[in-house]
Each structure stands twice: as structure tokens, then as C-alpha cells.
Amino acid sequence: xxxxxxxxxLATPALVVESSLLDRNLDEMARALPGSRCxxxxxxxxxxxxxxxxxxxxxxxxxxxTVAEVEGMARAGLGDDVLLANEVVDVGRLAAAVATGARVxxxxxxxxxxxxxxxxxxxxxxxxxxxxxxxxxxAPADAGHLAELARSNSLAVRGVxxxxxHAVGIEDRDARVAETDRAMALLAQAHGDAGGELITAGxxxxxxxxxxxxxxxxxxxxxxxxxYGKLGLPFALALSIVATVVSVAPDWAVADCGLKALGxxxxxxxxPGAAVWFCSDxxxxxxxxxxxxxxxxxxxLPAHIDPTxxxxxxxxxxxxxxxxxTWPVDLRGW
Amino acid sequence: xxxxxxxxxLATPALVVESSLLDRNLDEMARALPGSRCxxxxxxxxxxxxxxxxxxxxxxxxxxxTVAEVEGMARAGLGDDVLLANEVVDVGRLAAAVATGARVxxxxxxxxxxxxxxxxxxxxxxxxxxxxxxxxxxAPADAGHLAELARSNSLAVRGVxxxxxHAVGIEDRDARVAETDRAMALLAQAHGDAGGELITAGxxxxxxxxxxxxxxxxxxxxxxxxxYGKLGLPFALALSIVATVVSVAPDWAVADCGLKALGxxxxxxxxPGAAVWFCSDxxxxxxxxxxxxxxxxxxxLPAHIDPTxxxxxxxxxxxxxxxxxTWPVDLRGW
Numbered sequence: 001x002x003x004x005x006x007x008x009x010l011a012t013p014a015l016v017v018e019s020s021l022l023d024r025n026l027d028e029m030a031r032a033l034p035g036s037r038c039x040x041x042x043x044x045x046x047x048x049x050x051x052x053x054x055x056x057x058x059x060x061x062x063x064x065x066t067v068a069e070v071e072g073m074a075r076a077g078l079g080d081d082v083l084l085a086n087e088v089v090d091v092g093r094l095a096a097a098v099a100t101g102a103r104v105x106x107x108x109x110x111x112x113x114x115x116x117x118x119x120x121x122x123x124x125x126x127x128x129x130x131x132x133x134x135x136x137x138x139a140p141a142d143a144g145h146l147a148e149l150a151r152s153n154s155l156a157v158r159g160v161x162x163x164x165x166h167a168v169g170i171e172d173r174d175a176r177v178a179e180t181d182r183a184m185a186l187l188a189q190a191h192g193d194a195g196g197e198l199i200t201a202g203x204x205x206x207x208x209x210x211x212x213x214x215x216x217x218x219x220x221x222x223x224x225x226x227x228y229g230k231l232g233l234p235f236a237l238a239l240s241i242v243a244t245v246v247s248v249a250p251d252w253a254v255a256d257c258g259l260k261a262l263g264x265x266x267x268x269x270x271x272p273g274a275a276v277w278f279c280s281d282x283x284x285x286x287x288x289x290x291x292x293x294x295x296x297x298x299x300x301l302p303a304h305i306d307p308t309x310x311x312x313x314x315x316x317x318x319x320x321x322x323x324x325x326t327w328p329v330d331l332r333g334w
Numbered sequence: 335x336x337x338x339x340x341x342x343x344l345a346t347p348a349l350v351v352e353s354s355l356l357d358r359n360l361d362e363m364a365r366a367l368p369g370s371r372c373x374x375x376x377x378x379x380x381x382x383x384x385x386x387x388x389x390x391x392x393x394x395x396x397x398x399x400t401v402a403e404v405e406g407m408a409r410a411g412l413g414d415d416v417l418l419a420n421e422v423v424d425v426g427r428l429a430a431a432v433a434t435g436a437r438v439x440x441x442x443x444x445x446x447x448x449x450x451x452x453x454x455x456x457x458x459x460x461x462x463x464x465x466x467x468x469x470x471x472x473a474p475a476d477a478g479h480l481a482e483l484a485r486s487n488s489l490a491v492r493g494v495x496x497x498x499x500h501a502v503g504i505e506d507r508d509a510r511v512a513e514t515d516r517a518m519a520l521l522a523q524a525h526g527d528a529g530g531e532l533i534t535a536g537x538x539x540x541x542x543x544x545x546x547x548x549x550x551x552x553x554x555x556x557x558x559x560x561x562y563g564k565l566g567l568p569f570a571l572a573l574s575i576v577a578t579v580v581s582v583a584p585d586w587a588v589a590d591c592g593l594k595a596l597g598x599x600x601x602x603x604x605x606p607g608a609a610v611w612f613c614s615d616x617x618x619x620x621x622x623x624x625x626x627x628x629x630x631x632x633x634x635l636p637a638h639i640d641p642t643x644x645x646x647x648x649x650x651x652x653x654x655x656x657x658x659x660t661w662p663v664d665l666r667g668w
Contacts, residue, residue, distance in 0.1 A: 011427055013668065065616045086580070112627070249464065249468070249473075283469055295446055307598070307615065310645065
């Protein structure tokens with residue numbers, strides 16, 4: 001949707017994406033991991049308009065976390081090769097993903113998830129392997145058996161998946177490298193047993209570290225957040241939330257960006273030029289370095305991009321002070 | 335919307351409301367604070383179907399935090415007396431609230447917010463007073479002047495508002511009482527200066543403590559959460575999130591209810607019969623007391639109701655295992 005709006009005309013709180021920074025982030029990833037070496041994870045932005053820019057840069061295979069994301073990507077014509085990198089046992093929802101006509105590959109880590117994939121009409125799977133993060137994934141030693149079970153049920157096993165989520169956020173690069181190496185040794189072992197052409201893993205924090213994965217499931221790199229911002233990566237904070245100062249006291253100010261506009265699991269957001277005190281449902285209270293007036297606007301930088309974007313219906317692409325496009329956040333929900 | 339579905343047929347994660355517990359909570363509040371003594375805050379549930387049940391119990395005046403909530407309440411025919419208990423300087427949005435035809439009263443705490451109210455066509459305001467929470471509200475000593483300013487601009491001043499948000503969550507009741515009393519002494523002083531028939535304040539944690547407010551803006555009492563659950567109030571946890579176990583390891587299990595289904599500012603959710611370890615975007619990892627199997631369902635209790643509900647498009651009302659109604663969460667956004 002093309003619009004012709006000044007940024008100050010946006011109703012707040014408003015997600016805004018700096019067009020030039022987004023482009024730079026997307027270009028950098030396309031240079032570092034061209035084509036199928038990066039399988040962008042759409043869970044970080046939940047926006048098919050943004051996914052299209054990733055596809056235009058050569059990344060035409062995508063990662064999704066939910067069936068709703070698969071459905072949305074298919075609707076947008078971006079379903080050439082979609083990996084549902086998550087365990088799903090809801091046969092009806094799996095069937096819905098298959099019914100989109102997209103090429104859908106699903107993660108499995110148990111006999112139950114294999115059975116659900118079969119029942120849902122899924123044809124291709126990856127074996128999800130636990131590489132150290134206590135979440136989904138079979139034990140590395142079980143990957144071979146599980147692949148066999150899948151094949152014996154007429155599923156094509158495209159390879160293995162193993163997300164080093166316990167490594168991606170480690171601030172010290174050497175420690176991050178060491179943890180990633182440990183994790184990928186497990187995944188390589190599992191791949192030896194399970195076979196297939198794909199070793200799919202990784203994230204924004206390990207995109208240039210993970211030497212085992214054939215493809216990296218990076219998502220946050222496009223928009224970034226303050227948590228990943230601490231890692232010294234060549235990706236800029238392209239997303240912020242424009243908020244309006246609605247109240248000013250001698251020692252603090254209050255803007256209209258609160259808990260319902262921000263993922264809070266990584267802690268408070270950041271406001272450049274201010275110390276953030278706390279957030280309430282619809283407010284952030286902060287101490288600005290310089291006095292602010294009611295009606296002034298501030299930029300709020302989220303600590304965690306994924307659950308922040310999921311609260312918003314749209315993001316606005318800006319070039320300086322001009323809103324050049326408004327994109328629906330069309331992959332929300334499940 | 336009437337439905338005929340077994341709870342196990344719901345796609346997960348799914349917000350579910352226990353009909354009998356909701357009724358009990360609503361009845362208890364209507365008994366304790368009948369009619370206009372309670373002005374339910376819709377920000378906690380963002381659902382006009384639920385607000386209608388509150389209106390049917392005699393609470394026909396409501397509190398809103400956003401213009402979108404005002405618009406939705408007006409659309410639902412629940413706009414008899416809606417207090418936008420928040421500072422808004424966006425004249426266009428204020429005008430949109432007025433244009434709904436609802437009786438809209440807006441909080442003001444500065445010359446700027448008075449000017450915005452006038453420009454937006456607002457006719458009635460309350461003077462928002464800071465009673466100890468570092469957020470919005472003028473200094474108590476300024477309330478009289480601000481009321482004068484509002485009246486000189488042809489605004490009707492219905493009274494004062496002062497939210498003791500720093501008191502509502504204090505677990506020790508005596509300490510909660512003491513903090514509330516301190517806050518309300520300030521509000522009473524401001525009311526003496528500003529005049530008007532309303533002294534609007536309070537929340538679920540102080541609904542039976544606040545002896546100064548003429549009306550209590552309680553919201554959480556209807557659905558509740560684990561934070562308010564610690565206060566020993568006569569309100570039951572009526573809302574939970576049904577999640578499906580998608581992966582099981584020897585020491586933990588994983589269900590499909592993560593950061594995008596839960597407000598996380600008050601910390602991790604609770605799963606009865608389990609120790610919650612952490613949440614990821616689409617997962618909760620937990621150690622169950624008894625072994626679980628893939629496909630089993632668990633109930634996840636959010637720590638903070640307001641930002642949890644704001645992630646969901648619908649809530650399902652259940653009577654035992656039967657889904658008796660599905661309500662849109664129709665007051666989301668801004």
C-alpha cells in the first residue's frame with residue numbers, strides 16, 4: 001500500500017521501519033549467505049511484504065513457526081519452499097498448510113509428530129534434533145531411527161534441523177562460537193544417521209559462525225532489536241516504535257507505548273536520550289536527558305523484535321520523515 | 335457467536351474462559367460494588383461480549399485506555415458513559431471517539447491535553463491527578479487550576495481521577511491499605527480543589543479498600559491472573575490458555591504457548607502440576623510432575639491478563655469440556 005504521509009501524522013504507537021536500514025540489512029545477509037544459504041524466518045517480522053524483499057534478494061525458501069505463517073506465505077505467492085520449523089500434532093492444521101499448495105516441509109521429532117504429518121498429508125519432513133536448547137528435537141542418537149520411521153511411512157526426509165537457540169544470544173563471540181560448534185557437532189552426527197540434503201539451523205546470532213548448517217534460519221537480522229544489537233553484528237536497528245509524549249512531570253515523561261506494544265520477555269525497551277523506568281499497559285515512563293513537552297514524539301527500541309511485531313496490525317516504512325509504504329503484519333496468530 | 339465444540343477440538347494456543355468462574359467473579363463485584371460504584375475497565379479483557387455481561391449486572395459506565403476501545407464499545411452499544419482514562423493529544427483520534435456518539439469523558443492532566451480535548455470536540459473531562467505512581471496525572475496541588483482552565487474552555491469537569499497503581503499489587507493487605515490511604519488522601523485534596531461529582535480511581539487490588547473513590551476502575555477481576563491471584567481476593571482465575579504438548583524429553587515437555595500468546599512483563603506463566611522453565615516465541619518448556627505424552631493438553635495460566643489477551647483474536651467460553659461461545663477480542667489495537 002503506497003501512502004503519502006509525514007511520520008508525525010501517524011497515530012501512535014506505530015511500528016516504523018527505516019527503509020534504508022532495512023535495505024542495508026537485507027543486502028548484507030544476501031551478500032553473506034546468498035540464495036538458499038539463508039532461509040529467512042518470517043516469525044521475526046510476520047510480514048509478507050518484507051518477505052517479498054527477501055525473496056527478491058534470492059532467498060526464496062522460508063522458515064515459518066506456525067501454520068498461519070505458512071498459509072499467509074502461500075497466499076502471498078511465497079510458498080515455493082516453506083519449512084514449518086516446529087512440531088505440530090494438529091492434523092487439521094497440518095492439512096490446511098498442505099492444502100495451500102505450497103511446498104511444505106515439517107519438522108518432526110517423535111513417532112507422534114511423524115504420524116500427524118502422515119495423517120495431515122504432509123509429504124516432506126526434516127528430523128528436528130535437540131542440540132542443547134531444552135525445547136523440541138529428538139536426542140541426536142535417535143535421529144537415524146526417526147528418519148527411518150518417517151521414510152517407512154512414505155515421508156521424504158529432506159535432512160535434519162537443530163536450532164542452537166542457547167548459543168545465538170551469547171554476547172561474547174568466542175563463547176558463542178564454542179557453543180555453536182558443540183551444538184553443530186551433535187547435528188552433524190545426527191545428519192550422518194538421518195541423511196538428506198538439508199542441515200537447517202542457525203539464527204541471526206550465528207549466521208556467520210555456523211559452519212555446519214547448509215542453510216541458516218535467520219529472522220531478526222532484517223529489523224533487529226536491542227538484544228541482538230549488543231552482539232556487534234553488521235545489522236542495524238531498522239525498527240522502532242514511534243510514541244507520543246502524553247504527560248510530563250518534573251522528573252519523568254510518559255509516552256503512549258506500553259506492554260501491549262512491546263514484547264517484554266527481554267526486559268524494558270530503550271529510548272535514546274532517556275532512561276526507561278518501566279512500562280504499563282499503554283505507557284512507558286522514562287527520564288529524558290533533555291526536557292520534553294507534551295506532544296513531542298520519541299522512538300522506542302524494543303528489546304525483542306518477534307513478540308513486539310506480533311502485537312501490531314501494520315508497520316510503516318519510512319524514508320526520513322516520509323512514510324513511503326504501510327505493510328500489514330499479515331502473518332499474526334496461529 | 336454460538337458454537338458446539340469440544341474443548342479438545344480447539345486449535346491451540348487458545349484462550350479459554352471458564353463460564354462458571356467468570357459468572358462468579360462478575361457476580362461478586364456486582365454485589366460488592368453495585369451499579370455505578372464499579373466502572374469496569376475494558377483494557378483487561380478487550381472484549382465487548384464480556385463487557386455486555388458487566389453491563390447486564392448493572393455496571394453501565396465503563397473505563398477505556400485507548401480510543402480504539404472507546405470506538406469498539408460505542409459500536410457494541412455500550413457507550414452510555416465511557417471514560418477514556420488516559421491522556422490523548424491526537425486531536426483526530428479524540429474527534430473519532432467523540433464522533434461515535436458515545437458519551438465520552440477524557441482524562442486531562444496538562445494545558446496541552448485540555449487544548450487537545452477542546453480541539454477534538456470533547457465536552458467532558460476528569461482531572462487526572464498523580465497520587466504516587468510515576469505516570470500520568472498533574473500534581474495534586476495543580477488540580478484546581480487545571481479544572482479552572484478546563485471550565486474556562488467550556489469543558490465540563492466531572493471530577494478527578496487518580497490511579498493508585500503503585501498500591502494495587504502489594505501482596506500484604508495492611509501495606510496495600512496504607513499505600514491506598516496515602517494516595518487517596520492526595521486525591522481527596524485534589525477533588526476539594528477541582529470539584530465535580532466523580533472521584534474515579536482504584537483497581538482489582540483495591541476495590542474493597544479504596545474508601546474515597548466514588549467509583550472503582552476494576553478490570554482484572556473478571557478474568558484474573560496469577561499476579562492478582564496472590565492477593566487472596568474473592569475472584570477466581572477464570573482464564574487460561576489451552577496448549578498442546580508438541581514434544582517430550584526425559585526431563586521436560588514443550589507446549590505450543592509462547593511469548594506471542596502471553597504477556598511476559600510479570601514473568602513466566604504457571605502450569606498447574608509442572609515447573610515452568612522458560613518461554614520462547616511459540617513454546618513453553620516445563621517440567622511436569624507426571625509424565626506427559628505428545629498430544630496431551632495443558633492449561634497455562636498467564637501472569638498478567640491485559641497484555642496476554644491483547645495477543646489473541648478470540649476467547650472461548652467453556653462450560654466443563656464444552657465450548658459454549660466464542661467471543662472476538664474486538665477492542666485490540668489503538
